Amino acid sequence: MFWEQLINGLTLGSSYALIALGYTMVYGIVQLINFAHGEIYMFGAFAGLFLVLSGVNVFIALLGAMVFCMLLGMLVERIAYRPLRGKSSRLSALISAIGVSIFLSTLMALYRGTNTTRYPEIIGNSTFSVGSIQISSLQVIILLVSALLMVGLQLLIQKTRIGKAMRACSQDLEASSLMGINVNRVISATFAIGSALAAAGGMMVGIYYNAVWPYMGTMAGLKAFAAAVLGGIGSVPGAMIGGLSLGVMEIMGVAYLSSSYKDAIAFAILILVLFIRPQGIMGQKISKKV
Amino acid sequence: MDAFIAQYIDAYYLRIMIFIGINIIMALGLNLITGVTGQLSMGHAGFMSLGAYTAAIISLHYDAPFFLAILAGAAMAASFGFIIGIPTLRLDGDDLAMVTIGFAEIIRVFFLNFEPGGKAVGLSGIPQYTDFATVWLIVIVVIILNAKLLYSRVGRSLFAIRENEIAAQSCGINTTRMKILAFTVGSFLGGLGGGLYAHYMYYINPQDFGFMKSIEILNMVVLGGMGSIPGTVLGAVILTLAPEMLRIVAEYRLLFYGGMLVILMIFRPNGLLGDVRIYDLKKRWGKKR
DSSP: OHHHHHHHHHHHHHHHHHHHHHHHHHHHHHOOOOTTHHHHHHHHHHHHHHHHHTTOOHHHHHHHHHHHHHHHHHHHIIIIIGGGTTTSOHHHHHHHHHHHHHHHHHHHHHHHOSSOBOOOOOSOOOEEEETTEEEEHHHHHHHHHHHHHHHHHHHHHHHSHHHHHHHHHHHOHHHHHHTTOOHHHHHHHHHHHHHHHHHHHHHHHHHHHTOBOTTHHHHHHHHHHHHHHHHOTTOHHHHHHHHHHHHHHHHHHHHHTOSTTHHHHHHHHHHHHHHHOTTOSSOOOOOOOO | OHHHHHHHSOHHHHHHHHHHHHHHHHHHHHIIIIIISOOOOOOHHHHHHHHHHHHHHHHHHHOOOHHHHHHHHHHHHHHHHHHHHTGGGTOOHHHHHHHHHHHHHHHHHHHHTOGGGTGGGOBOOOOOOOOHHHHHHHHHHHHHHHHHHHHSHHHHHHHHHHHOHHHHHHTTOOHHHHHHHHHHHHHHHHHHHHHHHHHHHSOBOGGGGSHHHHHHHHHHHHHHOTTOHHHHHHHHHHHHHHHHHGGGGGGGHHHHHHHHHHHHHHHOTTOTTTTOOHHHHHHHHHHHO
16 A cells, blocks of 8 residues: 555656746746746647657657647746846836746637646556556556656756856856856756646656546646755756655645545645755755845 | 725725735735845735634634634734744755745645635635725725834845845844844734735635745835835835736736746846835935935
8 A cells, every 4th residue: 555655656646847947947947936837838748649649659749749748948038038137126026927838828718718638548557566566557658758848957067068157057147147158048958848847747747647638737736846846956966856755745644634625735745845955855044245 | 985995996906906915914024024034925815824724714713803703814924924034043044035925935835735715716705894995994004014113123134134144143133033033023924915815815825825926025125125114015026917917818927927037137137126125215305406
């Protein structure tokens, strides 16, 4: 029982982690809580659905959804955030993000209606047992794909030129631009990568829970933001750990405490952790300067 | 009073004006926390629901006078605001935003499971005591007291905390006390608005006070202009009217609403009346005379 719940928690948590990565990467560079990120995740789930319905292989559909959301994320950044950058408070950018979020979810609701759409049976869902634990093949695929994406992200950040530029920008945006880094391009790339990861998360959640709907992004986005803060916002490994642990704790809370308080559990844990360790699990304490 | 007004104003407009009044009260509360003191709170609907449920239950079960009921609701919200104010000593910026979101969500889930509050069905049959005259009387009182507060030593301390907390502290401002004060007063106003809302709507439900409601109130503060009383009032008026005006575009309403937020922020990044204060206006007009 316990080990099965753990696997369930890790499956849910890996989707939180994939969304949380986008929050934390964007936050690390431009200090913006990108509230439209949950909607990008929703668009990813729908883009995947449309591709699957048109008869494309699941994994190619996953890639297609990621590419689509990459473009969408870059477009949102270009239209709604870039004009505001540097000349306004961070709160204005936040409101702009909320505007985009309302716009995108309404757009999808107008197109598809507010009801949930079911995903077609695409991956034959067989369960097998390891020892006494029952695991479904779907869970294995989700965990594997998530792990693959996260390792890929780490390699991208640590080993490539654009990753190096992203790390530099997250340390000091102004100094990076003085060193000849094209800051706008780096920010655009950050949005693209974050959005692609969210799209992957969205499509996998859609397949796993067999349901997508236009407002699925709001709660998932909030939980993922909670995961990012839990891990220490701005830290990439923090978002992974925060997402996974939040998923596990939520599932455990539902299994052993109460299911009617499901949505409250994640936030209660988060608040407790922040009381004890305000900078999050992996975050660094930054001393403020006058 | 309302019967008299109803002779001249259509019931529909009267309803909208009451909502504008309630929103002004709540937005002024959030303005004190976020606009003036600079502590990003994204859970104002949590305080609103505390005020609404407390006031409604007192009215329904104890048959208390209206003013007592809404004051009790506001006091309940204020005491929670006081409790939430304490972690703000340790957290800043976006961690605080997350805690306030989390707080509002926990409150919402709590009311979804709260037996005397009717659980997910909500509370109905709340007597409709709120009317135009009461709401706008309270609005005027709140605006005057708010302006007095911002003009005072305390108000300037709050602005100082927003501008630079460490510098404010080194000038001898007790930032701890000031931040808790801002949270308590701000959430009191949120609860007051909630109580008025409950006694106008007959019916309340935990879903009325979700994350989007908090965002709506935050939008009013930021759109109107952070820290500005005229700005917050203007923001509340515009954002209450906007959905009504946008009824022409029917189902595309929210699409326009979202787009409008983005466009307004691009062209007026500091809000419509960013940092216009009542006493600045008085100074300006005083000179002309």
